[in-house]
Amino acid sequence: MSRPRSVRVSAWPRLTRRGGTLVVVGVALLALSLWFDLRDILLLAFVGIAMPAAAAVFVVVRTPRLAVTRAFAPPVVPAGSWTRVSLVVKNRGRRTFDGAHWRDTVPDGLAGPPEAILPAIGPYESVLPSGDDTVRLEYRLRMPRRGIVSIGPLHVGITDPFGLARIDREVGTGHEIIVTPRVTPLEAALGSAASIDGVVHGLRRRTHPNSDELIAREYRYGDPLRRVNWAATARRGELMVREEEQRGDPEARVLLDTTLSGRSRVPSLRREHDEGPHHGFELGIEVAASIAVHLLERGFQVRCTQVADPERAIIQGAAYDGGYRMPGGDRMLLEDLARLEEPARPTTHSGEPPAASEARPRAREARAPGFAVLVDPDEQETRNLVAIRPIFEPAIAFATEGVSHSVLELLEEADWRIMRVRRPTDIGEAWSGIAATARGRSSVRSARRTGDDEGTVTDAP
Numbered sequence: 001m002s003r004p005r006s007v008r009v010s011a012w013p014r015l016t017r018r019g020g021t022l023v024v025v026g027v028a029l030l031a032l033s034l035w036f037d038l039r040d041i042l043l044l045a046f047v048g049i050a051m052p053a054a055a056a057v058f059v060v061v062r063t064p065r066l067a068v069t070r071a072f073a074p075p076v077v078p079a080g081s082w083t084r085v086s087l088v089v090k091n092r093g094r095r096t097f098d099g100a101h102w103r104d105t106v107p108d109g110l111a112g113p114p115e116a117i118l119p120a121i122g123p124y125e126s127v128l129p130s131g132d133d134t135v136r137l138e139y140r141l142r143m144p145r146r147g148i149v150s151i152g153p154l155h156v157g158i159t160d161p162f163g164l165a166r167i168d169r170e171v172g173t174g175h176e177i178i179v180t181p182r183v184t185p186l187e188a189a190l191g192s193a194a195s196i197d198g199v200v201h202g203l204r205r206r207t208h209p210n211s212d213e214l215i216a217r218e219y220r221y222g223d224p225l226r227r228v229n230w231a232a233t234a235r236r237g238e239l240m241v242r243e244e245e246q247r248g249d250p251e252a253r254v255l256l257d258t259t260l261s262g263r264s265r266v267p268s269l270r271r272e273h274d275e276g277p278h279h280g281f282e283l284g285i286e287v288a289a290s291i292a293v294h295l296l297e298r299g300f301q302v303r304c305t306q307v308a309d310p311e312r313a314i315i316q317g318a319a320y321d322g323g324y325r326m327p328g329g330d331r332m333l334l335e336d337l338a339r340l341e342e343p344a345r346p347t348t349h350s351g352e353p354p355a356a357s358e359a360r361p362r363a364r365e366a367r368a369p370g371f372a373v374l375v376d377p378d379e380q381e382t383r384n385l386v387a388i389r390p391i392f393e394p395a396i397a398f399a400t401e402g403v404s405h406s407v408l409e410l411l412e413e414a415d416w417r418i419m420r421v422r423r424p425t426d427i428g429e430a431w432s433g434i435a436a437t438a439r440g441r442s443s444v445r446s447a448r449r450t451g452d453d454e455g456t457v458t459d460a461p
Helices: 017-036 039-061 191-195 199-207 230-236 261-265 279-297 329-339 379-387 405-413 424-459
Strands: 066-073 076-078 081-091 100-104 116-118 134-143 147-151 154-159 165-171 175-180 216-218 240-242 251-256 301-306 368-374 392-399 417-420
Touching (some): 066 175, 076 081, 175 329, 279 329, 279 424, 379 405, 392 405
Parallel strands (some): 076 175, 251 368
Antiparallel strands (some): 147 175
């Protein structure tokens, strides 16, 4: 909600069509009376000119004392959805306020409510309030794009009793509503990424190979068969599963291109003088949101970092800087993505890219799935992805139309799987193609191993 400040004048008083017509008639009568020496109509001429002037003074002096509160339902809305805006206007003056029009202020590109008549509001009631000093207004508003949108202040148009002059005043302040990016539902199966046990469990298993036997428990309906501890099952005579794998939360990383540094090499992609959101940037945010929410819903702990600096979160100082997890992580992630602003100009990097040896996993470190969302990276950001490739398995890059072929070739040489996304409708298809690509690679490896085995047997003496 938003409590308003004092009423402000947004424009000078102006004459209505009726008032302007009266002034024209008064001037014409004044000219006729002076030209033909008709003093009988001179009084009518002065009345025609003086009444609009008095009406303009009246609307300037008539300052309403109004308090406005504003609420949204829901307060956080996905892009492309509707929200209900509720306004409560309370009269703080001692006189009835009527004869006004209202219109709420919305940013450009939004279809706000049309101007309407403001119902009469009774004088302020301080002792026994009955509600006559309050009026409630409501309208629906569609949010087409993500971001932090400010709604308000309320515009109140005040006219005189004869409708000769009008003045518009701003009542209250604006209130922000969070519009989160669209989330595309993705398939549950991810192929190799769905079977990852988690970085924590992988590290413990390499450090203590026999730790699973110490914490085995009985099998429960719904436990995956891959968690069956066969050694403990043989000893106990009943199915036992590893409790260690349930405590090891799986982790994943989503890297987002937030700088658009590659625009400096392609003049057509520069947006210093363009208006409207960058299509590739908004598409990349939608891809990152869809992937991250999908992983969070399946129990992953998700870190969202920048491609330019893989250790820096997308939003500095965010509550989930160390990673998002359920419950509540999906909501915080979408709100952080809604606050992410598009860079105004190409960003130049200062400093050397991280060495590949520093990004390689240690011998006892497990690898987590990594998803890079590329909009228009430059050469240095590409080297960053190449350097951190060994810490991800699988490593998948979603590339929009702004990514150059040279960047894609470098990533493919570093064993990044490239999935092209040109429009929001391609997100689900690209995600489904990950599992198909993984199955294809597994088939090729199996065929190679079979061929090697057959060749060994044939050549044997």
